[in-house]
Amino acid sequence: MAHRVLIPTALRPFTRMQAAVEVEGPSLGELLQALVRAYPELRPHLYADDGRLRSYVNVYVNEDDFRALQREETPLAPGDVVSLVPAIAGGMR
Amino acid sequence: MKERREGAAENTHGTGISPRDRLPELTPQDMQRYSRHLLLPEVGVEGQRRLRASSVLLVGTGGLGAPLGLYLAAAGVGRIGLVDFDVVDFTNLQRQVTYGTLDVGRRKLDAARERLHALNPEIQIDSHETRLDSSNALAILRDYDVIVDGTDNFPTRYLVNDACVLLDKPNVYGSIFRFEGQASVFWAARGPCYRCLYEEPPPPDLVPSCAEGGVLGVLPGIIGCIQAAETLKLLLGIGEPLVGRLLLFDALGMRWREMRLRKNPQCALCGESPTIRTLIDYEQFCGVRTAEAVPAATLATITPAELDRRRSSGDDIFVLDVREPTEWQICHIAGAILIPLTQLEQRTSEVPRDRDVVVHCKAGARSAKAIRLLQQQGYTRLRNLEGGILAWVDAVDPTLSRY
Numbered sequence: 001m002a003h004r005v006l007i008p009t010a011l012r013p014f015t016r017m018q019a020a021v022e023v024e025g026p027s028l029g030e031l032l033q034a035l036v037r038a039y040p041e042l043r044p045h046l047y048a049d050d051g052r053l054r055s056y057v058n059v060y061v062n063e064d065d066f067r068a069l070q071r072e073e074t075p076l077a078p079g080d081v082v083s084l085v086p087a088i089a090g091g092m093r
Numbered sequence: 094m095k096e097r098r099e100g101a102a103e104n105t106h107g108t109g110i111s112p113r114d115r116l117p118e119l120t121p122q123d124m125q126r127y128s129r130h131l132l133l134p135e136v137g138v139e140g141q142r143r144l145r146a147s148s149v150l151l152v153g154t155g156g157l158g159a160p161l162g163l164y165l166a167a168a169g170v171g172r173i174g175l176v177d178f179d180v181v182d183f184t185n186l187q188r189q190v191t192y193g194t195l196d197v198g199r200r201k202l203d204a205a206r207e208r209l210h211a212l213n214p215e216i217q218i219d220s221h222e223t224r225l226d227s228s229n230a231l232a233i234l235r236d237y238d239v240i241v242d243g244t245d246n247f248p249t250r251y252l253v254n255d256a257c258v259l260l261d262k263p264n265v266y267g268s269i270f271r272f273e274g275q276a277s278v279f280w281a282a283r284g285p286c287y288r289c290l291y292e293e294p295p296p297p298d299l300v301p302s303c304a305e306g307g308v309l310g311v312l313p314g315i316i317g318c319i320q321a322a323e324t325l326k327l328l329l330g331i332g333e334p335l336v337g338r339l340l341l342f343d344a345l346g347m348r349w350r351e352m353r354l355r356k357n358p359q360c361a362l363c364g365e366s367p368t369i370r371t372l373i374d375y376e377q378f379c380g381v382r383t384a385e386a387v388p389a390a391t392l393a394t395i396t397p398a399e400l401d402r403r404r405s406s407g408d409d410i411f412v413l414d415v416r417e418p419t420e421w422q423i424c425h426i427a428g429a430i431l432i433p434l435t436q437l438e439q440r441t442s443e444v445p446r447d448r449d450v451v452v453h454c455k456a457g458a459r460s461a462k463a464i465r466l467l468q469q470q471g472y473t474r475l476r477n478l479e480g481g482i483l484a485w486v487d488a489v490d491p492t493l494s495r496y
Contacts, residue, residue, distance in 0.1 A: 056295040
């Protein structure tokens with residue numbers, strides 16, 4: 001079952017500039033692993049060397065932060081949309 | 094009754110954080126100036142008097158600060174503090190609509206104060222011409238009801254967040270990148286803070302700035318207006334503040350999305366057992382200082398004048414430009430070869446090993462990264478062009494465009 005993953009501008013250089021990609025995964029963790037297998041250049045931006053998800057890219061399932069769900073164990077239902085939301089700092093200058 | 098989302102905070106009329114006692118009276122002229130506010134039952138005369146008695150600090154007076162300053166001044170917020178230390182530059186004018194062409198070269202605070210006073214001479218503008226840091230932030234922020242953050246770098250964002258939590262102030266947050274924006278209200282007493290959202294900043298070499306990445310000029314206008322609306326709502330105590338919600342805006346798709354934010358019980362700052370109880374060294378926390386110190390110590394450099402002299406005398410130098418194609422179109426050094434940093438790892442075979450290679454970008458940071466990457470591939474004849482193409486334009490070829 002493929003789920004839609006929304007890719008923010010900052011990470012699009014690593015997904016061949018696609019704004020959304022379809023990836024299979026019964027759970028969020030498996031989906032993210034499939035995502036970085038399909039787009040290996042994305043891996044260092046999502047995962048630290050120790051295999052943990054980086055804290056400056058948040059992962060949401062629909063409207064909810066995966067940390068408020070079951071983290072990587074969160075099961076995905078048909079139609080669930082996964083969003084990657086990186087910290088951005090631009091503004092005043 | 095309307096269904097309420099979990100975690101969403103609510104203001105009821107009259108609980109705003111602006112002062113409620115000894116409110117200034119409105120003059121007949123004020124009644125005219127603010128009549129469209131006075132007609133709103135949610136504002137009315139009392140609300141307008143409270144705006145007059147209230148104070149807001151804008152950290153930065155650039156892209157987000159432009160609509161913020163203009164609308165908050167127009168709305169009659171009685172005292173607006175501005176923090177900035179910058180000078181108006183030509184590259185600001187595409188989005189920082191507070192400033193006009195004639196302001197280029199002036200101090201931003203002078204130009205902004207004049208513009209806001211022209212719009213509304215009745216309000217007080219406090220100028221804080223300084224770089225906000227751990228030594229002055231608490232003293233500056235303490236005097237204001239609401240703090241508005243839209244700075245352009247992570248150290249200041251964490252600083253503003255932490256100072257707001259320590260002082261129990263609401264932090265009206267906005268941030269932009271290219272075509273995307275984020276907005277929220279961080280208020281630890283009532284919801285999450287910025288550290289609950291992002292525990293740590295990205296490493297500095299993964300952060301493209303607006304100066305490198307570009308930004309749609311109207312984008313800070315849109316996000317800054319969201320911040321201005323949230324600020325007025327907080328002061329007046331009306332509506333549902335953006336506490337516990339992250340608004341995401343995508344100008345290309347023209348879509349808004351909203352994410353639910355929760356307070357992180359383990360948050361080092363506002364969680365159940367906080368470990369941060371005072372302001373820290375934010376440059377160090379964000380890794381900025383070390384990242385800047387390394388290239389100077391370990392990379393061989395060449396000045397633009399020296400590169401020009403050696404090329405003119407016939408030295409066979411490979412000039413490698415690691416900027417993006419959009420930057421190349423604005424200006425480039427004749428004879429340079431473009432391989433964007435983002436593609437360099439896949440295209441190292443195009444870089445000769447048997448020639449001197451001078452690497453450059455816009456100002457020197459990306460080229461330093463490129464050199465480290467090439468060093469790992471065994472390249473040795475590498476030099477970083479000091480100051481990048483901007484320095485080349487200044488020192489060698491002023492016919493090229495700065496950007």
